[in-house]
Amino acid sequence: MVQTGRTAPALIRARALIMAGHPIAVTGISALTGALAAQAAPHGFGPVLTAPAMLAGQLSVGWSNDASGAPRDAAAGRTDKPIATGAISARAVWIAAFAALLAALAMSLAIGVATAIVLAVIVGANWTYNLVLKSTPADGLILVPAFGLIPAYAASTLPGHPAPTWYATAGAALLGVGGHFATVLPDLTADRVTGVKGMAQQITARWGITAARGVVLVLVLSPSVLLLLASSRPWFALGGLAAAIPLAVIATRGRGKVPLWAVIGVGAVDTVIFAVGGCSLT
Structure with a gap:
């Protein structure tokens, strides 16, 4: 046409x-x-x-x-x-x-x-x-409620609007902040040019890129660990954690949109663990 x-x-x-x-x-x-x-x-x-x-x-x-x-x-x-x-x-x-x-x-x-x-x-x-x-x-701090309240948003559709479990809230917050850090790493050069001095940029400037990557790794994998502790099917959750580890590593090393895709992949793995691994939203 x-x-x-x-x-x-x-x-x-x-x-x-x-x-x-x-x-x-x-x-x-x-x-x-x-x-x-x-x-x-x-x-x-x-x-x-x-x-x-x-x-x-x-x-x-x-x-x-x-x-x-x-x-x-x-x-x-x-x-x-x-x-x-x-x-x-x-x-x-x-x-x-x-x-x-x-x-x-x-x-x-x-x-x-x-x-x-x-x-x-x-x-x-x-x-x-x-x-x-x-x-x-x-x-990074304002992103804690920005992502941590997502389970509460889902739970609010239930009768009585019950509060979500602590590990669902904490996991969502940690993954969201970790995703933010991961997507910042490829843009550090541009951020220096424009004077952006967020939490991830400050950590990198003070302790180096290796420290920032370590923070990303811990934040992105923490939800999978929390689900492992909360799951009634620990072997299934352990398999999910094993699948999340390489994705988290990619999130610390990728360029362009790769870290974002990797974090979304971890989120998808965690969602499957949550739904099938015997975890509870409320």
Whole structure:
């Protein structure tokens, strides 16, 4: 099919918008969240709307991240950032971010007030990271509720909104912060150019890249260890830990998007352990 002069730019802008939303991370987080919700509440609005609401919320996070960081990305010459390359305007991405935020809140509210509140805190913590704490040593701390509340979000779809188990909450927080550290490592050079001084950058500057990789390894593997301790099927959970170890190593050494894919892989392994290994969400 021959593309018209108007169609081609529209497709380019659509692709740019998708890429500005951090599609790999967004899809991975939403899929894992949906799997938790489906395991917790196999009937009703939970499994139907939980993942789409999280997807919209995470898209708003990704778009606000790229829109707010566009000046830094341009200064660092980031060719993987659509706004920095001029493929799409920051204004268009901001509009998409706020539209996705409203959609996320509307869908979560359709599930229930408790679900909407938890999602608002998760997304709010991520937006706080984007707009306020991204270049500070506190950037890793705000990601604790941003990821640690994901099990609570899934559990909120259950009658009575029970609290999630401590190991589900701790595991989600540790994996989320570890994933953040892992994705920072390939960008350290660009971060030095633009003056980004987050927790991972500070650790690397003070103790070296080996120390930062060690932190990533510990954080990313800790959830698998917690599940091993909590599982009623320890041999199954031990196999999951064995599968997570090489992925965690790749997360410390990979370039580009490889660390992100590796951390998502660990998250998928942990989700399987959680669902089949005799662990409990609540």
